[in-house]
Amino acid sequence: MAKKTKSGNKNKQIVEEKKSIFSPSEIKKFVDEVKVEFTKIVWPDRKTTMSLTGVVIVFSILASAYLGSVDLLLGKLIDSVLR
Secondary structure, eight states: OOOOOOOSOOOOOOOOOOOOTTSHHHHHHHHHHHHHHHHTOOOOOHHHHHHHHHHHHHHHHHHHHHHHHHHHHHHHHHHHHHO
């Protein structure tokens, strides 16, 4: 087996001056990138939006009814234990 030797070369780090993210050129670059990303968005049609909105409303009603009933039952249980 060959022995491993350390080389005398040291890695030198080059310190670059960073631009502030609030500089006008960086803000313009960010806004341009946002515009490009917005062109890639595929928006759903009205039918899909309405059906998914209905699902969210129904789920919200069911979840609130469930949580309300659990709260009521636990409140009565705790009230009966404390009496």
